[in-house]
Amino acid sequence: MGHQNAKTGDLTQPQENGRDQRTTSHNAWSPFYVARTLWLFTESDFFSFVGPNALFGFATALAGAPLTTTESPDLLHILARFPMVVLWNWFVLIVSVLANQKSFEGAMEDAINKPWRPIPSGRITRAQATTLQLFAMPIGVGVNCLLGAWEETALVYNLAWMYNDLGGGDNWIIRNIILGLALSQFNKGGMRVAAEMDFQIPASSWWWILITSAVLATTFQAQDMKDQEGDRARGRRTAPLVIGDGPARWTIAIPVMIWSVVCPLFWGLGWVGYVLPVGVGALVSFRFVMLRGFWADKKTWWLWIFWTAIIWFVPLFKNYGVFVRFAQKIEF
Secondary structure, eight states, rough: HHHHHHHHHHSSOOBBBOOOOOOOSSSSHHHHHHHHHHHHHHHHHHHIIHHHHHHHHHHHHHHTTTTTSSSSSOOHHHHHHHHHHHHHHHHHHHHHHHHHSSSHHHHHHHHHHHHTTTTTTTSEEEEEOOOOHHHHHHHHHHHHHHHTOOHHHHHHHHHHHHHTSSSGGGBBBHHHHHHHHHHHHHOOOOHHHHHTOOSOHHHHHHHHHHHHHHHHHHHHHGGGGGTTTHHHHHOOHHHHHHOHHHHHHHHHHHHHHHHHHHHHHHHHOHHHHHHHHHHHHHHHHHHHHHSSSSSHHHHHHHHHHHHHHHHHTTHHHHHHHOOOOOHHHHHH
């Protein structure tokens, strides 16, 4: 903690025109250095955001109609497009995390929670991160236009502006709404890339996106339980800091159990289809209520991510024809 506090103190030094005046000892614009820097900006969010969001697009594409316009999706073809779905999500994430981490408050929070990130570690300055963001935005829109879903990219960039620059991320209720909307566009864009769909999607897809967005909007405070120290230093009004640690845990546990039942019910599954969502959801709820502390909350956060991935695959419990066709094709 002494080392982390030293970093925090460094970040609170006076700045000229709101810019961090520290400089790095390396050429911050060499291609390999930039690539490594971008990875460090997104590393901690890659498996918790890019992974689950890409899996949503992958699962919906495999399920086919009525979620997509493909009646008989091909497993190998969709698998071949999975790297494109990951790339699309990563390009959207880059701009979002740059907007968050380059702010003074974000850098101060990272000095406590994640001191190895590029700005608190001194790898790049806040001014350089702003320049990087200016280049990343048009490149991201351009690449994602080629991948087939630029509209969702532009909307997420606007939501990131509301979250970071307008203070939407400082109130836990507004934050969850913004994140729910943003992640719905991550999911929708990933689905379009995976299934090669136009901007217009079937009505059933909108309903599923609405439900999954509500899942995220009502339970995303799961992330806040492990980040309380940094959020307190930043002055962010997250659920455990506003209503208390104990009540905040119940605001996660109860919705998790509700959605664990509602999602299989929406697809009209039999009792077998409830086993995984309800079983893992019950474990998530139990851990949040009964186990406390940074490491316990961090493990439960990862379990919550696993639970959301199970929810994303619920449509495949109903329509698993893609696997049947693949088995018949290889004469399994």
